[in-house]
Amino acid sequence: MKNSLISSLVVLALLSLSRVSFSLFCSNRNQDSATIVVDQSGHGQFTKVQQAIDFIPAMNSIWTHILVKPGIYKEKVIVPPNKPCIVLEGNSAHDTAIQWADSSEVVESATFTVNAENFKARNIKFQNTYNENTRRGDVSSIKPALAFETTADKVSFYQCAFTGVQDTLSDLQGRHYFESCYIEGAADFIWGGGQSFYQGCTINASAAILGGLAGFITAQGRKSETDTSGYVFNQCTVVGTGTVFLGRAYRQYSRVVFSKTYLSNVVVPKGWDPWKYIGREQTITYAENQCTGPGADMSKRVEWEKTLSRAELAWLTNVNTFVNQDGWLQKQPF
Template sequence: MVSPTFIFYFTLTLFLFLNVSKAQNKASNKTILVDKSGKGQFTSVQKAIDSIPSNNKQWTTILVNAGVYKEKVTIVKDKQYIILKGKDRLSTVIEWDDSGNSLKSSTFLLYAPNFMARDITFKNTYNLVLEDDVVKKITWAPAALLYADKASFYGCGFIGIQDTLTDLQGRHFFYNCYIEGAVDFIWGFGQSLYQNSEIHVKSKDIGVWKAFITAQGRESDSQTSGFVFKYCKVTGTGPAYLGRAYKSHSTVVYYQSSFDNIIAPEGWNIMRQAGNEKYITYAEVQCKGPGANLSKRVKWEKTLSSGELQKFIDRKLFLNQDNWIEEQLIHV
């Protein structure tokens, strides 16, 4: 039998070891300051990123002072281990106006794994401001494109109209974020958990009369991708569909989330996958609010067993088997 004294000293030693390790990790970080007025090393976010050497192995924090940075920002594949941190998502904004391509038109493009963003907003201003009360053609205009594994976002904003968050590929974690759009504004083949976040539908005021929140692209049972919304809230204007199937095995789960009275009664839609309903996993579990009435939902909405549900809502089981989220957090 292990004595209480041994347990105490073992726990204390482990605590000290972890905190020393964390301090060492933080001490080894490099910090770069971006400030529009010239009070930092750079006035441009892209120039700060470009200053990081190729094949970087050292966690580097880019602190972005408050301001609106009108630029397109790309993090290429060999610029790993970057933390992009603003003051808060309302005062620190990276924005650009581009449209017409679901990939290339994005304001922010991430191709490097091992990335974290905190307290910053990515915005595509196309169609957000009407010109002479005229709405431009609704088309692809992403605010952010994620084509990399192990990317996390805390307190961030993503604002656009169509394809706002191109969650294209890899494992991604979003916490306390704000995502706004109207047409397929969270889409892609990503394996992502959205937790304690607000999903805001902006449709009627820009001429969109039927909104689609997600267009997830899972294509087979062997894939593990899907979008999970846990403890989120859906607000804005409707009618809005929780998702429309982009590929044959499209997978989206809402768990213990709240819906304003904007959700279309049938809840879900199909883009071009009619006939594949039995393969699609669309589910709502323990959701609430006036938009959460299930009585008129599509008949092919799934009812998940407790085991199936756990594989989606348990962060470790769904996307964090190698503890990459915790490994990132020790460097903040």
């Protein structure tokens, strides 16, 4: 306990330096960084993740590592806009999880919410278990229940897992990068207006819970021709149960691209759905590029699926041109 107290005081001293002057930029990678340990057994500074977030000073500009020891942390966590420069790290997504069960207002149901820029997570699972015990086919009882939500720019994830049933990952706004992550759900389980790149991720469509109805992987919400948002899935894997559409249009200019991705037979032959924009599909940008697997057969796809030019594909499927234009990924700690 004494050592934990001393460590807390050291961390507080480091973090207090960031109160003097705030910059939109975080300190260089691991230089001048601070570490906070969260451990349910009491061998860290805190036993709850939210306690660690609350401990970080407002307008923080020092990269702060929150190391979460193995366990299931049953709590709802919010990172407010004035607390940037955080790295959240678990032991692995198999043994370290933040879990809650809520289906209140859609954007308020999230187990974990990030509203601060320059946030990085790795080796941790985010779960919303609200719909966990839904009987197969009892669609009316399934509610929006978010595992994770972000409205911030420059947010990245490595070897993380996101599990839920409906609206699992609320990728709402800002530039985001996902690498080697696992994302599970049945209905619109990756949704919002984010500008995001999914690299080497596993997408598990657990649509069997819908009792014969097809689910939807994405519901992307691009609003206009000048809106730069969209979801790109590069070298990913789509598996699951039941059947699933690759996406449906959450907004008029919805944009989703699957590139060099393995599509299993869970993908419905039509591939895509215009939702409420029937007759206005010309503004929707849904495309596939060099995908493989039984679900990649495009012979029965919707007629309005886009064939992108080589230049368009080159821009969208390159992480550095689509989301990392200013090199923010390289500026985050390893």
